[in-house]
Amino acid sequence: MEDQSGDFYQTLRKRISDWLEREGGTHKWAEYILLAPDLFHLLCKLTLDPEVPVKEKAKLAATIAYFVSPLDLLPEVIMGPAGYVDDVALSAYVLNSLLNTTDAKVVKKHWAGDRDVLEVIQQVLKVADDMVGSGVWRRLTGQKRR
Numbered sequence: 001m002e003d004q005s006g007d008f009y010q011t012l013r014k015r016i017s018d019w020l021e022r023e024g025g026t027h028k029w030a031e032y033i034l035l036a037p038d039l040f041h042l043l044c045k046l047t048l049d050p051e052v053p054v055k056e057k058a059k060l061a062a063t064i065a066y067f068v069s070p071l072d073l074l075p076e077v078i079m080g081p082a083g084y085v086d087d088v089a090l091s092a093y094v095l096n097s098l099l100n101t102t103d104a105k106v107v108k109k110h111w112a113g114d115r116d117v118l119e120v121i122q123q124v125l126k127v128a129d130d131m132v133g134s135g136v137w138r139r140l141t142g143q144k145r146r
Contacts, residue, residue, distance in 0.1 A: 013037040019081040029085050029131055036084040038113035039091040040067050045110035056098045063094045073136050086132045090140050092124035
């Protein structure tokens with residue numbers, strides 16, 4: 001499988017940077033939206049890693065498909081890069097699940113971000129409900145209403 005993540009990664013990073021510059025860098029979720037390229041890159045690298053169980057690779061691949069799909073719960077076509085908040089939240093959810101079956105070292109070795117990936121995942125999960133809205137978050141994660 002050829003690694004196409006580089007092209008999408010660079011395009012995504014540029015699109016988000018340009019958008020934030022136009023917004024004056026003040027979007028409420030800018031800190032999390034900026035994680036999108038690094039999370040996408042991580043998902044791609046983990047799908048190719050032989051240490052990742054096949055069942056987990058299926059979840060990673062589905063999350064990658066969600067990332068690149070123009071149709072999702074918060075479509076980027078309509079919302080611009082702000083629409084990546086659901087992609088970021090879903091990525092953190094799937095990566096957190098992966099950490100239950102895979103050594104954290106495997107995840108850390110592919111992380112291209114500046115901050116600790118485990119802290120990033122936990123931080124995103126803490127704000128995910130607010131970031132994407134509880135109704136959307138429940139649909140993304142399959143959680144029942146409390």
